[in-house]
Amino acid sequence: MTATSPAPPRQLAPLNPIQQLKAGHLPRRLVQLYVGLTLYGASMGLMIQGNLGLDPWDVFHSGITKHLPLSFGTVVIAMSFVVLLAWIPLRQWPGLGTISNAIVIGLVTDLTLATVDRPDALWLRIVFMLSGVVVNALAGALYIGAQFGPGPRDGLMTGLVRRTGLSVRLVRTTLEVTVLVIGFLLGGVIGVGTVVYALSIGPLVHFLLPIFTVRLKEVDA
Structure with missing residues (x-):
């Protein structure tokens, strides 16, 4: 019986929209x-209805809804295109996943808010919040692993990293702290x-993304 080498890990491929x-x-x-x-939009709706705090970008989005009749x-869709x-x-090109992200998530979030009532019981609000975080991580691993391009906000981060030479950690932290502060104001x-989202989303996506990343063939432009 001969030993076999383990299969190489599945990685995200740097593909342009045609590839x-x-x-x-x-x-x-x-x-x-x-x-x-779809799951991503539903997870956002759950966290909103849980009313125990949102992720930084959604704090920003919820802050905008306080001042505009939208x-x-x-707001999620509009800010995606902004x-x-x-x-x-x-000098980045959006892929199918980028444009779909900008539209689908906002539509599903509104549908979830229209069909799922906000619970009164604290324990149920906690369930909504925790479920929202876990489903959000699963959803992110699914759509990122499909390899149709990053969402608008993730693409902004990766584009800034590529153009500035700064670390992913620094750029992401700066972006999320900025939108969090503006949203709070x-x-x-x-x-x-x-806090739960900030501490858990990274480890959860780190665990789930390799499972759902589709291994692609090499292609020419």
Whole structure:
């Protein structure tokens, strides 16, 4: 019996939008992309209805809703396209996943808010918050692992890292602290859920992403 080398780890491929469509496993990847985006929007709705604090970007989004007559999902969609404008000087091209992210998540968040009532019992609000965090991590691993391009906000981070030469940790922390502070000043919802999300989302995605990253074939542009 001969020993065999372990399979190489699945990694995210640096593909342009055309290569993303030519890289194989298209039906599976499309299903995974849209299941992930749908779950992501649902997880945001759960955390909002739990009312125990949101992730930094959603604190920002919720703060905007305090001052404009717009639904939460509409703000998410609008800000996604505002962030995409910042991709222009970074010379980045959005993929199918990027544009889908900008639209689908906001629509599903509004649908969740319209169909799931906010509970009164504290224990149920905690369940909503914790479920939201876990589902959010699963959803992120699904849509990122489908390899159709980053979401607008993640792409802003990676683009700044590439252009500035700064570390991912520094750029991400700076972005998230900035939107968190602005969101708080606008009246966004900060609470224990914000802390739980900040501490757990990284380890959860780190564990789940390799499981759901689709191994792609090498393609030419």
